[in-house]
Amino acid sequence: QVQLVQSGAEVKKPGASVKVSCKASGYTFTSYGISWVRQAPGQGLEWMGWISAYNGNTNYAQKLQGRVTMTTDTSTSTAYMELRSLRSDDTAVYYCARDLVAAAAPDAFDIWGQGTMVTVSS
Amino acid sequence: DIQMTQSPSSLSASVGDRVTITCQASQDISNYLNWYQQKPGKAPKLLIYDASNLETGVPSRFSGSGSGTDFTFTISSLQPEDIATYYCQQHDNLPLTFGGGTKVEIK
Numbered sequence: 001q002v003q004l005v006q007s008g009a010e011v012k013k014p015g016a017s018v019k020v021s022c023k024a025s026g027y028t029f030t031s032y033g034i035s036w037v038r039q040a041p042g043q044g045l046e047w048m049g050w051i052s053a054y055n056g057n058t059n060y061a062q063k064l065q066g067r068v069t070m071t072t073d074t075s076t077s078t079a080y081m082e083l084r085s086l087r088s089d090d091t092a093v094y095y096c097a098r099d100l101v102a103a104a105a106p107d108a109f110d111i112w113g114q115g116t117m118v119t120v121s122s
Numbered sequence: 123d124i125q126m127t128q129s130p131s132s133l134s135a136s137v138g139d140r141v142t143i144t145c146q147a148s149q150d151i152s153n154y155l156n157w158y159q160q161k162p163g164k165a166p167k168l169l170i171y172d173a174s175n176l177e178t179g180v181p182s183r184f185s186g187s188g189s190g191t192d193f194t195f196t197i198s199s200l201q202p203e204d205i206a207t208y209y210c211q212q213h214d215n216l217p218l219t220f221g222g223g224t225k226v227e228i229k
Binding site for chain 1: 154156158160165166167168171172177209211213216217218219220221222223
């Protein structure tokens with residue numbers, strides 16, 4: 001079945017970096033883009049950015065520009081999200097999510113990973 | 123950035139009730155509006171895309187309508203398994219943005 005499986009929970013110190021993986025299966029990985037969405041404890045959803053698994057094009061939320069990098073490895077059908085210079089307010093569950101439509105921009109997300117909890121604490 | 127304003131932020135209704143949630147965009151987004159359901163500890167689930175299209179496998183008691191800046195999400199007959207937080211999301215412009223969520227509880 002179509003699924004996205006994410007890497008496990010992380011605990012990081014302020015200033016460190018974290019890299020979360022998202023392994024796709026059950027579909028042609030390069031046909032759909034992947035977005036990353038995060039959710040701080042008890043809060044709503046925040047879109048972080050998007051990567052085309054077809055050509056690697058990216059679009060990041062402006063507030064994260066310079067701290068976030070999204071990549072893909074088509075040989076393993078895996079997407080990655082790296083966030084640097086972590087702060088306490090980066091503590092959140094991080095989700096990867098697949099585009100509903102194979103297109104050049106994100107639209108709706110029909111398949112989600114299970115989420116990865118990233119805790120930033122000294 | 124396009125701001126998405128959802129209301130109410132929470133509601134309590136009885137099983138079988140009709141439940142309506144609204145979402146207002148800060149500018150015209152045509153019909154580029156999606157609705158998600160999120161249960162505690164779980165990832166969001168897509169229910170409605172492009173304002174009124176029911177995602178495959180989603181029960182027909184869920185529906186959506188609207189265009190431009192004003193949108194409505196309806197549960198025609200609330201069921202116990204519908205207890206969740208519901209979010210709207212626009213995809214007219216980047217960055218994609220979500221509404222603040224509506225928590226639905228059983229009275």
